[in-house]
Amino acid sequence: RVLQIGCDPKHDSTFTLTKKLMPTVIDVLETVNFHSEELRVEDFCFEGYNGVMCIEAGGPPAGTGCGGYVVGQTVKLLKEHHLLEDTDVVI
Template identity: 90%
Template sequence: MEDFVYEGYNGVMCVEAGGPPAGTGCGGYVVGQTVKLLKEHHLLDDTDVVIFDVLGDVVCGGFAAPLQHAERALIVAANDFDSIFAMNRIVQAISAKAKNYKVRLGGVIANRSKDTDQIDKFAKRVGLNRLAHFPDLDEIRKSRLKKATLFEMDKTPEIELVLKEYMMLAQSLWNGTDPIAPNSLKDREIFDLLGFD
């Protein structure tokens, strides 16, 4: 287990799937194999919470493999057209998986965004809930460069607000989110909804 599991901040056990060098293989296959490895070693059995962080707007079934093991899927998106266009595709993928697996959509998290107006407009139209909003703060970027969680960073008023939002989201997810079944839009409808006149 120590060969592929790393203990991070506060006892969080982490696994990085990695992938082949760019242009030489299938990253989705690697994700699927990682899930298989975790199951073979029973690493999903004795955990309180398992979080898979995977790419979204891809048609590859390998990247969607973790959905087969999930109860809830959350979409993380920025407040811009391209992110929302990708979010719509992810809604479609989760809806397709929900036909054969127990996974259901739990909501959307606005990330790296000053505002949430476009996400909220899309969410209202398709029947999604926004669960949290994380602004585009330089402190968040710095924490990644320092390989540290925000909880390990020097406390500033901005970081304190973000930590409060993370804890609110964590408590909400721990309590359980109601499953939702949003209706995705056709590509043209997204342009009509969010495009300029």
């Protein structure tokens, strides 16, 4: 199983696999007031072409914040939902 994680404020790195812009991890976390325990994998991880699982971390616009926070929240979700254990390759 392959997992591609996009880390760009434009959230378009998985577009060629999913044929649409996916909501970012931060966008999804905002909908639950950052209570990550309320999220399901389907809320932030989407299947793309040939079964590649796709996540868009997103991030603040250039020069306006810290992308490290976004990456940290994404890694936290990956661990909480055991996505790394079930994955052979992470891009």
